[in-house]
Amino acid sequence: MTAKRILFLTPGIIFGIIAIYFAVGLTKDPSQLPSVLINTPVEQFQLAAIKGRANADRAWGLENTDFHGDVALLNVFGSWCISCKVEHPFLMELKRTSDVPVHGIDWREEDPDAGPAWLKREGDPYTLVGDDPDSKGAIAFGVTGAPETFVVDRNGIIRYKHVGPLNRDIWVNAIYPLVQSLRAQ
Amino acid sequence: MRNLLLIVLTLVSLNAAVMAVEPSEVLSDPALEARARHISAELRCLVCQNQSIDDSDAQLAKDLRLLVRERLVQGETDEQVKSYIVSRYGEFVLLKPPFNSSTYVLWYGPPVFVAIGIMAVFVIFRRKRSLSGAAAGLSADEQRRLKALLDDETTS
Structure with missing residues (x-):
């Protein structure tokens, strides 16, 4: 039974x-894929400077060694990307109100003038910017779409990834506390 | 009319066979190009997730195809190229799931269920057969009682 x-x-x-x-x-x-790159070092990469942002002392706009020394944010954007326009005012606000450097990867501009023109029009929140027309930088960070934002610690280890537009909520609740704890280490 | 339909269908299927790979991407070495096509067909496009990068017209898929070719030209093996892309995007990029501890259920599941099904069918048939066997063969004692009952019925 x-x-x-x-x-x-x-x-x-x-x-x-x-x-x-x-x-x-x-x-x-x-579309929210888990990143396998969390807690791994930034891969070796070198991106040229975008027009109008050439650095006098070197040929590259952004490279992996730029993430050594201080905790930094990396923001992947493009002038073609609508969500990037949505998050852009918040990046400008961060530039005014915080001391965390934000580096940018200008991803897949078909016209090399488009990215610089966009930054000129909307404002330039970035400390360093690399031009990434063939996704070399984006693939190094496992990027699938723009915008994506990464937190990289002072040893060049990726600690956090945010997919989609950045906003105050994510900054206050996730990124800023993480940056503080990473700086305290 | 029938012929026309055939021609149209042939043209449509020919069209489907044309991949997203652009002529400018193709490597001059046909052996390398064949390897590149083979690898690309196994890698998922991260933008349109149910297509391979070989099929997809997405910009990121194109850049990944070029990356695959670039690395092959540099002399990497198929496995090295694939493992680089997996190291950036995770095992999710492999359209065919790898065989490891996290995918045992996926790979072993179907044969296990088939085995359970075969066993269930076997058990049910055996039980049925043993039941019908019992009905067919009456013991001598039962035959006598049956005969007595039938005789009883016919006489009364």
Whole structure:
């Protein structure tokens, strides 16, 4: 009798387990990919400077060694990217109100003048900017879409990744506390 | 009419066979290009996630295709190229899931369920057969009682 009861319950139990898996799996946002690069060093890369932002002392606009020394943010943007325009005022606010350097990767500009023109029009919140027309920098950071923002510690280790526009909520609750604890280390 | 349909279908299927790879991307060495195509077909486009980078027209897919070719030209093996891209984007970029501890359920699951099904069918059939076997063969004692009952019925 009990064996028979177990037999009758089995399909229900299997259905329940599958239902739980689906309930978890299907409600995840597939565009929010987990980054495998958290807690790994920034890969070696070198990006040219964008027009009008050439550094007098060197040929490169942004390279991996720029992340050594101080905790810094890396923001991947493009003049073609609408969400980047949404987050841009907050980046300008950060430039005024915080002492955390924000570096930029100007990703996939078809026209090399488009990025510099965009920064001239909207304001330039970046400490250093690298031009990334062929995704070399973006792939080094495992970027899938713009905007994405990374927190890199003073030893050049990636500590945090945010996909989508940056805003005050994420800054206050996640990024700023992390930057403070990384600086205290 | 039928021929026209055939021609249209042929043209449509030919069109589908043309991949996103642009002529300017193709390597001059056909062996390297074949390897590049093979690797690209196994890597997921991160923008349109159910396409391979070989199929996708997304800009990032194009840059990844060029990266694959660049690394092959530099003399890397297929595995080295794939493992570099996995190191940047995780195992999610592999369209065919790898065989490791986190995917055992995925790989072993289906054969296990088939085995359970075969066992269930086997058990059910055996039980059915043993039941029908019991009905067919009456013991001598049962035959006598049956005969007595039938006789009883016919006489009354």
